[in-house]
Amino acid sequence: MNDQPTGRGTPTPKPALQLADYPHRVAEIVRFGDLDPQGHVNQAVFLTYFESGRVAMFRDPDLSVGVPGITYVMVRMEVDYMKELRWPGQLEIGTGIAEFGRSSFKAAQVIFHDGVCAAKGVATLVCMDLKTRKATPLPEEAVARLSPWKLKGA
Numbered sequence: 001m002n003d004q005p006t007g008r009g010t011p012t013p014k015p016a017l018q019l020a021d022y023p024h025r026v027a028e029i030v031r032f033g034d035l036d037p038q039g040h041v042n043q044a045v046f047l048t049y050f051e052s053g054r055v056a057m058f059r060d061p062d063l064s065v066g067v068p069g070i071t072y073v074m075v076r077m078e079v080d081y082m083k084e085l086r087w088p089g090q091l092e093i094g095t096g097i098a099e100f101g102r103s104s105f106k107a108a109q110v111i112f113h114d115g116v117c118a119a120k121g122v123a124t125l126v127c128m129d130l131k132t133r134k135a136t137p138l139p140e141e142a143v144a145r146l147s148p149w150k151l152k153g154a
Helices: 043-058 140-149
Strands: 003-005 011-013 024-030 070-081 089-100 104-113 116-129
Touching: 024 043, 043 070, 043 089, 043 104, 043 116, 089 140
Parallel strands: none
Antiparallel strands: 003 011, 024 089, 070 116, 089 104, 104 116
16 A cells, blocks of 8 residues: 555555656566466566666666676565556666665666556665675675665665
8 A cells, every 4th residue: 555644544645656766777668478368467577677677787887886706696576566567568667776785785676657657676686606606795895886876765
């Protein structure tokens, strides 16, 4: 539910999600093959759209978020589905860093269609040492490279 109680029995609406709050954005399209038998985008495909947003951000060498010797692996994905998507369609996926932990960080994401948020999600990624293949504390260099991509207000 998008409302929080005020303590007086009247819910206060949460502010609407804004694509501008997400520092990295990428365009995507709804493909005919993304549809399920009901004619709307299958819920699993939303995860692919989110993946496109993360990969575009983390794998682009111009963004400089990579650090030698480590990688980031997703360990959790939370999704709130808010509007159905149909074919054809143009999408915008927004991504921003929501918070840092000791060896992990959370990437907040949204999918917008025609100016309306269709879904929001949070991916938890753990820093993994490429040699040992085990979780390792986030290096300061990784935090420094990811920090410019923090979600507005995070």
